[in-house]
Amino acid sequence: MIIVMKKNATKAQIENVIDWVESVGYKTHPSRGIERTIIGAVGDNRGKENLKFAESLSGVEKTMPILKPYKLASREAKEGNTVIRVGNLEIGGSRFIVMAGPCSIESAEQMMESAFIVKKGGADIIRGGAFKPRTSPYSFQGMEEEGLKLLRRAGDQAGMPVITEVLNPSDVDLIEEYTDILQIGARNIQNFALLKRVGKAKKPVLLKRGMMTTIEELLMSAEYILSSGNDDVILCERGIRTFETATRNTLDLSAVPVLKELSHLPVIVDPSHAAGNWKYILPLTRGALAVGADGVIVEVHPEPEKAVSDGFQSLKPERFYVLMEEIRNLEKFMRNETKVPA
Numbered sequence: 651m652i653i654v655m656k657k658n659a660t661k662a663q664i665e666n667v668i669d670w671v672e673s674v675g676y677k678t679h680p681s682r683g684i685e686r687t688i689i690g691a692v693g694d695n696r697g698k699e700n701l702k703f704a705e706s707l708s709g710v711e712k713t714m715p716i717l718k719p720y721k722l723a724s725r726e727a728k729e730g731n732t733v734i735r736v737g738n739l740e741i742g743g744s745r746f747i748v749m750a751g752p753c754s755i756e757s758a759e760q761m762m763e764s765a766f767i768v769k770k771g772g773a774d775i776i777r778g779g780a781f782k783p784r785t786s787p788y789s790f791q792g793m794e795e796e797g798l799k800l801l802r803r804a805g806d807q808a809g810m811p812v813i814t815e816v817l818n819p820s821d822v823d824l825i826e827e828y829t830d831i832l833q834i835g836a837r838n839i840q841n842f843a844l845l846k847r848v849g850k851a852k853k854p855v856l857l858k859r860g861m862m863t864t865i866e867e868l869l870m871s872a873e874y875i876l877s878s879g880n881d882d883v884i885l886c887e888r889g890i891r892t893f894e895t896a897t898r899n900t901l902d903l904s905a906v907p908v909l910k911e912l913s914h915l916p917v918i919v920d921p922s923h924a925a926g927n928w929k930y931i932l933p934l935t936r937g938a939l940a941v942g943a944d945g946v947i948v949e950v951h952p953e954p955e956k957a958v959s960d961g962f963q964s965l966k967p968e969r970f971y972v973l974m975e976e977i978r979n980l981e982k983f984m985r986n987e988t989k990v991p992a
C-alpha cells in the first residue's frame with residue numbers, strides 16, 4: 651500500500667503517519683519527492699485493508715494499493731527516478747555512466763594500467779573482480795582481499811569510484827571496506843541470503859539480471875534488497891540464454907524500456923557478458939544509450955589475449971578509446987547539442 655501525503659503536508663504530519671503505520675505492524679519506506687511525500691507501507695498482505703484508515707490522519711491525501719508484486723521497486727512507490735550518488739557522480743541522472751575495467755584483477759601492474767586506460771578514455775567508474783564466480787572450480791577464482799586492495803589503490807590514484815562483485819554474505823563487510831558499489835552477479839540473482847545481506851550494506855548495489863530470469867524476477871530480487879533497507883539499487887541487463895549460439899548470451903535491449911516503465915531504479919547494460927565478443931561491444935553500447943539506459947559496464951584489458959578471464963570479450967585500450975569517443979558524441983547528439991553524430 652502507498653500513502654500519498656498532501657502537497658503541503660508538514661514534517662510532523664509525515665512523522666505521525668510513519669509512526670501510525672509502524673504501530674500497526676508495517677515497515678515504512680518514505681520517498682520525499684519534489685511535489686509530495688509518498689510513504690510505502692510493506693508487510694503482511696493479510697492486514698493491508700487496515701492501512702486504509704491512514705486516510706483519516708491529517709496531511710494524508712489518499713491511500714493506494716500497489717498492484718505489482720515488487721512494491722518498493724515499482725514506479726508507483728516513488729515520484730520520479732531514483733538517482734544514486736557515488737562520489738560526484740549521479741547514476742540515473744543525465745550523464746550516461748561508463749563503468750569499465752578488467753573482468754578479473756590479476757596483478758598490481760595489470761590493475762594500475764587498466765585504471766589508467768579507463769581514466770584516459772573518460773569512463774566514470776573502474777570495475778574489477780576479486781572474487782570470481784567461475785563455471786569451473788579449476789578456473790582462476792580471483793585474488794580476493796589482495797585484489798580488493800589493488801582495486802582500491804587504482805581507484806584512489808585515478809580519483810574514480812570502483813565496483814566489484816560479492817559472492818558470499820560473509821564477505822560483504824570486507825568488500826564494503828574497499829569498494830564504492832557492490833555487484834551481485836548473474837549467478838547470484840536469486841541468492842536470497844546474499845540479497846538480504848547487501849540490503850543491509852551502506853553502499854549501492856548493482857544487480858545483474860540472471861541468464862534465466864524474467865524481468866519480473868529481476869525486480870523481485872531488487873525488492874529483496876530494497877525491503878532490507880538499501881534504497882540504492884542499479885539494475886543491469888547482461889544478456890539472457892536463448893537458443894542463439896552466435897553470441898554468448900542474447901542481449902535483451904527491450905528490457906531497458908520495459909524496466910524504465912515498471913521501475914524508478916536506474917538501468918544499465920553489460921554488453922560484454924551479453925555478447926561474449928569484443929567486436930559487438932561498440933554497436934551494443936550505442937544501442938544501450940539509444941534505448942534509454944543510464945550507462946554501461948564494459949570489460950577492458952591492457953592485453954586481452956593474456957587475460958585470465960573473459961579476454962575474448964575485453965576491449966583493448968585503442969578500441970576502448972574509440973568506443974568512448976563515439977559514445978560521448980552520441981550522448982551529445984541525443985541531448986540535441988549537435989545536429990549530426992560525429
Ligand code: PEP
Pocket residue numbers: 753779783834835836837858888920923
Ligand atoms: C563479471 O562481471 O565479470 C561477471 C561474472 O558477470 P555476470 O555475473 O554478468 O556473468
Ligand code: MN
Pocket residue numbers: 753754923949959960
Ligand atoms: Mn567477466
